[in-house]
Amino acid sequence: MRLNKLLPAAVILALAVAQPSWAEPVASGVPGMLFDHDVPVTMTDGLQLRVNIYRPEKPGHYPVLMLMGPYGKDTSMADAPAYKTSWAKLIAKYPDLCKTSSCRYIRFEAPDPERWVANGYIVIHADVRGAGASPGVLDPFSPRETQDYATLITWAAHQPWSPGKVGLLGTSFQAINQYQVAALKPEGLAAILPWEGAYDQYREIAYYGGILNVAWEYWWTHQVVTNQNGNADTPLVDSINGDKDTGAPLSPDVLKQNRVDPVEAVARHPFDDAYYRQRTPDGSRITVPLLDVANWTDWSTAGYLAAASKQKWLRIQTGDHMTPFYSEESLALQKRFFDHFLKGVNNGWEKEPRVAVQVRRPDGAAWRSASAWPLPGTQWQRWYLDAANDTMSPAPAAAAPAEKSYPGLGDGLTFTTAPFVEETEFTGPIGVRLWVSSSTADMDIFAAVRLIDPEGRDVTFMGNSDPNVPLGLGYLRVSHRAVDPARSTEYAPVHPHLTLEPMTPGQLYPVDVEFTEPTSIVIARGYRLALTVQGKDFGYGPGANIVRAKDYDLPNSNNSGLFFAAHPNRDPVLYGGTDTVATGGDHASYLLLPHIAARR
Incomplete structure (x- = not known):
């Protein structure tokens, strides 16, 4: 109920x-x-x-x-x-x-x-x-x-x-x-x-990707x-x-x-059971006039999308909470x-305007109005990963079949684009489809979409609760990989989180990483995108040019946002195996991005 x-x-x-x-x-x-x-x-x-x-x-x-x-x-x-x-x-x-x-x-x-x-x-x-x-x-x-x-x-x-x-x-x-x-x-x-x-008590508060x-x-x-x-x-x-x-x-x-x-x-x-159904409202019963002010990091558009209100407005901003x-x-x-x-x-x-978004750039942000969310005219682009060269490209044929492994509790893999040759905007929901296997019966995926400047440095943004966040963070416990096709879209897969499906060690599985927040960025010429995939909380390395989170009274000094997973349910044997990402051919893995055409 x-x-x-x-x-x-x-x-x-x-x-x-x-x-x-x-x-x-x-x-x-x-x-x-x-x-x-x-x-x-x-x-x-x-x-x-x-x-x-x-x-x-x-x-x-x-x-x-x-x-x-x-x-x-x-x-x-x-x-x-x-x-x-x-x-x-x-x-x-x-x-x-x-x-x-x-x-x-x-x-x-x-x-x-x-x-x-x-x-x-x-x-x-x-x-x-x-x-x-x-x-x-x-x-x-x-x-x-x-x-x-x-x-x-x-x-x-x-x-x-x-x-x-x-x-x-x-x-x-x-x-x-x-x-x-x-x-x-x-x-x-x-x-x-x-x-x-937040709106969804399971997916936005208690469990990220399970x-x-x-x-x-x-x-x-x-x-x-x-x-x-x-x-x-x-x-x-x-x-x-x-x-x-x-x-x-x-x-x-x-x-x-x-x-x-x-x-x-x-x-x-651990599953989306009656406990959460008592705490997550039925959006069809929310009919009161609504103005939802969201943030690009941590808590965002779920309440707006769920509400049945005929008079509803959405604002998505950048900056602190x-x-x-x-x-x-x-x-x-x-x-x-x-x-x-x-x-x-x-x-x-x-x-x-029913929707207004604060579009981010490396050096600032500007408001833009729209009639709906996701933004009308969004072009969903797949950026295909190449495990042989640690790259990603919008050309599917560029990635030959390949696999690459990493320690489940290590720093993982990073796939990087070539420098952008013209200014390009991505604003909207993002997704990651991966083909993965593990040496154990389960694995956790922590995905970070990052912006890299021409000198190879991370460009970070002020987040809801952290002074340095990447463009997006996604999560998935692979044993929670089941997707409800009736409720899902390519850019917003819905995982029911109702049961465990253990992995067979060594077997490849297609999985959709769960991102609860959209993103926005105008990428300047010479900048690159990077996707990091690993099995632990994402954090910037000790040499990164960032404001340390300890200056912001956060409990985890090197993490982005309101999530971290250091807990006994993270069995180091089960989640510390050897994990593998497959790319190319029949195992196309990709980053899905919401491209917004340049205004003429």
């Missing part, structure tokens, strides 16, 4: 109409803004979540912007150890940010309420169940948590200061749960704006558990009253009972969207 059941209407309505009593607003220190702190809202099982409400001082009905997350609705980014680096980067990029706002109420990956209240909105920020001031069991993205969100939305729609319309805004966690709750169709939900959030992603353990221990309700040892301080953010202290045993470690949970579910969210340009985009759908303002939003 997917996450799409409606809550009982009578229960929701009763909870929504019941008005909680709370104290007079806390002094906000911001002219014209009222602040209701730690307001209790009763859920369907009787538990009360705590929310903060920021609203205009002038009486009236104002549309609501809501978000719900685990990071602490009262935790200052500037003071929390987990967020100090993010705050420093934000202020460095926008040194005037705190001249137009007090910045007192900016929270991690959340909108600044001051910038919205001044424009006639109410902002509601909730601590999820089990986090911050909200008691209960902390279980990220669970059906219970999503039902809580639906209850909050309908509650807000029935408050005396609300016109009955609620929009959702936030990044990352607070974007992912927008897709989830939208599938429940709660009363009052009028528009969503998920900013760089390989367990343990990067989330760092997120869980450093950013979520520290804010667990009852954690007396938290370093987080309530920026409103100076106390702990996490409520009354609980014993270590009770704290452990009150949380569900997501990495431990997904490790028990958080700072673009706070720019003046982004704020203007967000306000135009919500002004149209929550206030009914005739501001021309309907004429906005």
Whole structure:
């Protein structure tokens, strides 16, 4: 059963109409803004979540912007150890940010309420169940948590200061749960704006190509558990009253009972089973107006493509995960969207291009508009690999039959194009088809599409969560190689991930590597593309001219993005065999690229 059941209407309505009593607003220190702190809202099982409400001082009905997350609705980014680096980067990029706002109420990956209240909105920020001031069991993205969100939305729609319309805004966690709750169709939900959030809980969060992603353990221990309700040892301080953010202290045993470690949970579910179907929404039930802002790295277009909304827009940007969210340009985009759908303002939003992409170049990026995604007129080009010469070319006859082997846990193989003789653009989904064999019963494939400058150096880009990313990263556990032909295209194969199919040692198999994100690059003359295929996490060598990830507080100092696979399920015997790639003839292996014709 997917996450799409409606809550009982009578229960929701009763909870929504019941008005909680709370104290007079806390002094906000911001002219014209009222602040209701730690307001209790009763859920369907009787538990009360705590929310903060920021609203205009002038009486009236104002549309609501809501978000719900685990990071602490009262935790200052500037003071929390987990967020100090993010705050420093934000202020460095926008040194005037705190001249137009007090910045007192900016929270991690959340909108600044001051910038919205001044424009006639109410902002509601909730601590999820089990986090911050909200008691209960902390279980990220669970059906219970999503039902809580639906209850909050309908509650807000029935408050005396609300016109009955609620929009959702936030990044990352607070974007992912927008897709989830939208599938429940709660009363009052009028528009969503998920900013760089995953959609598919199995393929974009838990397992990449069937390989367990343990990067989330760092997120869980450093950013979520520290804010667990009852954690007396938290370093987080309530920026409103100076106390702990996490409520009354609980014993270590009770704290452990009150949380569900997501990495431990997904490790028990290696296939796309009911656990993920409860957490991945049914896109056919997402019909609310939608603006999906994606990134070329880590989290991208899956939610946009899955949603059935007739009014939906897509923006794909480059750059880091958080700072673009706070720019003046982004704020203007967000306000135009919500002004149209929550206030009914005739501001021309309907004429906005349905798709806009930030096309990357080695020295920058520029926006381009389109009517659909993938971009109309995309020409899918196969670049055939040649194992005999470590090259790749768009000419299939150029590669004679050949094979090349590498240690499964070594540096793998790299195939490189000739220098491009004219400027060439590739923007859209990418894929890799390989013929492979192994000396063992399984192998993992980690594929990296790279840009190489005329001097032979890697050109890297600022990614969602890493300062140096290649053009694309793909993954596949070969025992998960089965493809659903009814749901697949050449550029987007769909692996069901329902069972294991062990390899027969020495036998060749055709496999399609899974890329969850598209790419974009305009390749200048003299530059080359490279495809690296290996059996371990991709990372740049010690001599690479890059910013080391340790400067960005990442747990894995030489990896690109939100994924790494160092985990006990990576048996070094099973995944450390001798792996082989075959090319040419009946075993054509290739990189599939989305060519965009030059504009004349």
